[in-house]
Amino acid sequence: xxxxxxxxxxxxxxxxxxxxxxxxxPDGSSPLILLPPEKPSREVSASVSMTGAWRGHVxxxxxxxxxxxxxxxxxxxxxxxxxxxxxxxGLGELANIIGGNVKSLVIGPTALSLPHVLISGESGYPQxxxxxxxxxxxxxxxxxxSVLQSAERAGRAG
Amino acid sequence: MKILVVDDSRVxxxxxxxxxxxxxxSGHDVxxxxxxxxxxxxxxxxxxxxxxxxxxxxxMTGVEVLRTLRADGVQTPFGFVTSEGSDExxxxxxxxxxxxxxxxxxxxxxxxxxxxxxxx
Numbered sequence: 001x002x003x004x005x006x007x008x009x010x011x012x013x014x015x016x017x018x019x020x021x022x023x024x025x026p027d028g029s030s031p032l033i034l035l036p037p038e039k040p041s042r043e044v045s046a047s048v049s050m051t052g053a054w055r056g057h058v059x060x061x062x063x064x065x066x067x068x069x070x071x072x073x074x075x076x077x078x079x080x081x082x083x084x085x086x087x088x089x090g091l092g093e094l095a096n097i098i099g100g101n102v103k104s105l106v107i108g109p110t111a112l113s114l115p116h117v118l119i120s121g122e123s124g125y126p127q128x129x130x131x132x133x134x135x136x137x138x139x140x141x142x143x144x145x146s147v148l149q150s151a152e153r154a155g156r157a158g
Numbered sequence: 159m160k161i162l163v164v165d166d167s168r169v170x171x172x173x174x175x176x177x178x179x180x181x182x183x184s185g186h187d188v189x190x191x192x193x194x195x196x197x198x199x200x201x202x203x204x205x206x207x208x209x210x211x212x213x214x215x216x217x218m219t220g221v222e223v224l225r226t227l228r229a230d231g232v233q234t235p236f237g238f239v240t241s242e243g244s245d246e247x248x249x250x251x252x253x254x255x256x257x258x259x260x261x262x263x264x265x266x267x268x269x270x271x272x273x274x275x276x277x278x
Contacts, residue, residue: 022263023173074169076176086169093167096214097262100241104261112214112242114166126167 006054007105015101019094024073043067045118046091048099053108058099060091064120067091088117092126159277160187162206164197164223165239166215170262174210174239180266183277194218201227201234208276210260213240213247224254235276239264 013034020032041063049057062070071082071090092115103112116125161178165171171190178188189204191197194215201209201223209227211220218226224236236256240247243261251259258272 019263022265071169075172089167089169093169096167097241100214100262101243103242104244104247109246114214114216 006056007102011105012098012102015098018101019097023094024070041066043120044087044091046095046115047117048095048115049113050099050103050106050110051113052110054103054106054110058095058102060095060098062091067119070094084119087119089126091115092117159207160189160204162189162191162197162200162204162209162211164191164194164200164209164211164215164220166193166212168192170212170239177264177266177269178273181269181273182266183269183273186277194220194223198223198226202230202232206234208273209234209236210239211236213238213242213251221250221254221256224251224256228255237272 016032021028025031040061042061043064044067045059045061047057047059067087067090068079068082071086072079074090074093075082075086077086095115095117096112099112099115103110114126161183163171163174165174171192175188175190178184178186189200189206191200194211195218197209197211197215197220198218200206209223211223213220220238220240227234227236238251238256238259239262240259241262243259248259257276260268260272
């Protein structure tokens with residue numbers, strides 16, 4: 001299997017340091033400590049995808065608490081004032097920033113997707129509207145199929 | 159002066175507005191648009207003195223906004239604030255008529271460097 005050269009761990013560390021210094025820890029009091037956590041969490045994920053010469057995803061996985069801290073830092077609000085929408089928008093933007101910087105490191109024309117955020121199993125797609133949905137039961141288990149459209153295009157759909 | 163901030167992320171619009179303040183541009187009137195189409199319409203109707211736009215947005219990208227404005231004869235100073243800063247994108251931005259491209263993450267200093275020649 002051929003793997004197109006992509007960013008390195010060192011590249012990712014440089015990008016993360018810039019993100020923390022600019023938005024998540026501007027005063028240097030709460031740095032990102034690069035040690036493997038004892039209990040990795042996937043309660044919240046935020047991702048962007050790349051297609052073209054380099055194809056793949058940039059994903060942030062974290063805990064619900066950390067995601068709320070990130071949203072609070074990005075918005076400059078108190079932790080207790082953070083809403084689910086804040087977390088969706090904030091984590092999506094973090095994925096977009098890191099993904100955009102990763103994209104700048106890959107060779108060849110590559111397109112970056114809009115972000116996708118997942119909170120405790122609940123999907124969050126910033127700036128979309130549900131245009132139709134099918135909900136049902138199959139083998140006593142629920143199944144829902146949704147079609148989501150970017151909000152701007154949905155507004156123009158005739 | 160009036161500055162139009164175009165970004166599909168509410169969080170990022172707030173960060174841009176806050177960074178403008180931190181960079182010393184708190185006296186300016188800031189208006190927001192939540193995607194490319196709304197940005198284009200606001201650039202025409204609000205007649206801002208400067209547009210700061212994201213690139214990757216649903217519906218209409220930032221560079222499409224800029225190209226459409228220029229095709230319509232709107233010459234408002236326009237700069238990008240985007241997460242993607244490759245040489246190719248910078249060249250595309252300049253070719254379309256952008257004055258600068260600020261990459262995310264950014265600081266107040268990077269805003270001053272880019273906006274100083276325009277806002278003083």
